[in-house]
Amino acid sequence: MDYSFLISRLGVQMREKRLNRGLTQAQLAELAGLTRYKVIAVEKGILSVGMIAYARVLAALDCELSVVPARMPTLEEVGDLLE
Template sequence: MDASVITQRLGHQIRAMRLNRGYKQADLAKLAGITRQKLIEIEQGSLSVSMNAYARVMAALGSEVKLVPVTLPTLEELEDLFDE
């Protein structure tokens, strides 16, 4: 799996968690001690952002990373790809 796919997925999860908790980008950035621009880059899955910045945001959200094996898509998921 490509590293950019991993950071994009992580960024989407961070954004979803931020929205679920009702934080604006500026609020979460302040809690994490980073700039709002850096948070935007994290939510977009930027590879140029340091792991420290990702970790600070996850800590501010009270979350952690759990490594799980990659699974192959189901037939239903593959069908969905072709419907788009």
């Protein structure tokens, strides 16, 4: 499986958590000690973003990572990556 799909999924999940908590990107950035632009990059799954940024956003959302078996991407996920 292509690692870009995994990063993309992580970004989508983090965005969903932020929205479920009623936070704006700016509010999450402040909680995480990052810029709003870095939060945007995390949510978009930009490959050049360092793991520390993901960790800071996860911590600000009171979340942690779990390792689970990978699954094949859906057609919608593939389409989103091609946009």
